[in-house]
Amino acid sequence: MWTPDVYEGAPTRSTAFFAAAPKVAGIAMFVRTTIVAFPGIGRSGKQIVVFVSIASMALGAFAAIGQRNIKRLLAYSSIGHMGFALIGLAAASSDGVEGVLNLIWRSIWR
Numbered sequence: 001m002w003t004p005d006v007y008e009g010a011p012t013r014s015t016a017f018f019a020a021a022p023k024v025a026g027i028a029m030f031v032r033t034t035i036v037a038f039p040g041i042g043r044s045g046k047q048i049v050v051f052v053s054i055a056s057m058a059l060g061a062f063a064a065i066g067q068r069n070i071k072r073l074l075a076y077s078s079i080g081h082m083g084f085a086l087i088g089l090a091a092a093s094s095d096g097v098e099g100v101l102n103l104i105w106r107s108i109w110r
Contacts (some may be wrong), residue, residue, distance in 0.1 A: 004063075004075040007071040023081060023082060031100060031101075035092070050086075050090045053082075060080025084103060085100050
């Protein structure tokens with residue numbers, strides 16, 4: 001919940017960096033850990049990843065509704081995007097990883 005406060009207080013260039021870089025690094029770490037390093041963890045921890053992704057999507061969507069500051073809205077949008085990326089990770093397959101990478105690529109370069 002610290003993310004909106006950081007986005008609001010930071011300069012615009014820093015906010016743009018915070019919107020993209022930690023998202024890419026976090027998902028890359030999760031993909032690398034669950035798919036490459038521990039391939040069996042994806043199937044056994046699937047319910048946890050699904051629950052966290054749904055919670056992240058709901059928090060990002062509902063908290064963004066009442067925002068008046070564009071930077072805070074961007075922060076809650078970023079929280080919601082992580083939930084969508086985790087859904088692809090919950091698939092624990094190469095198709096899921098490809099979907100996660102496509103989502104991250106499109107959210108950064110659009």
